[in-house]
Amino acid sequence: MQVPMILNEVLRLYPPLSSVFRHCERETNIGGISIPAGVEIFLLMLSLHHDPEYWGDDVEEFNPERFSEGVAKSSNKDHDQIAFYPFGWGPRICLGQNFAMIEAKMGLAMILQHFSFKLSPTYTHAPCSVITLRPQHGAPIIVHQLL
Numbered sequence: 357m358q359v360p361m362i363l364n365e366v367l368r369l370y371p372p373l374s375s376v377f378r379h380c381e382r383e384t385n386i387g388g389i390s391i392p393a394g395v396e397i398f399l400l401m402l403s404l405h406h407d408p409e410y411w412g413d414d415v416e417e418f419n420p421e422r423f424s425e426g427v428a429k430s431s432n433k434d435h436d437q438i439a440f441y442p443f444g445w446g447p448r449i450c451l452g453q454n455f456a457m458i459e460a461k462m463g464l465a466m467i468l469q470h471f472s473f474k475l476s477p478t479y480t481h482a483p484c485s486v487i488t489l490r491p492q493h494g495a496p497i498i499v500h501q502l503l
């Protein structure tokens with residue numbers, strides 16, 4: 357299993373930004389839906405990432421294998437759309453997405469050279485969205501230095 361598969365599955369289940377919004381400047385028609393000018397549209401990535409229609413019945417399970425054939429083939433094969441948008445999409449897509457992925461891979465590689473770690477039994481799973489999605493009670497880990 358490759359590290360990007362693990363990072364992508366983390367970003368699917370817990371996208372740091374759970375939504376992005378767009379302001380509709382002029383009346384627009386998308387897929388037969390008319391959107392009047394002035395309307396604010398929230399695009400809920402969190403909902404899309406947790407939709408069983410796109411991800412299957414095991415949608416809530418942590419399964420990096422979903423990304424074994426890349427992002428484009430990660431969500432349900434019956435749909436032609438991609439349902440994975442942790443960095444947004446289109447002209448305003450995150451400028452730092454490649455940097456963020458490289459940074460995460462490098463950070464993890466540097467940590468794993470010197471330490472092993474596991475989740476503390478005191479951890480309580482309570483993701484909450486306060487601007488970004490985060491663990492409400494932190495994520496305490498137990499670290500062991502490799503000899």
Ligand code: HEM
Pocket residue numbers: 371372373376377442443444445446447448449450451452453455456
């Ligand atoms: C896991 C880490 C990150 C996530 C999940 C993330 C996610 C996002 C999302 C969802 C957007 C909005 C995209 C849209 O409106 O369609 C965004 C925009 C942006 N991000 Fe990130 N981001 C991350 C890291 C970074 C980093 C490290 C940088 C800079 C070094 C960065 C710079 C930006 C900038 C400049 C924009 C605004 C782009 C624009 O409006 O044209 N991001 N990001």
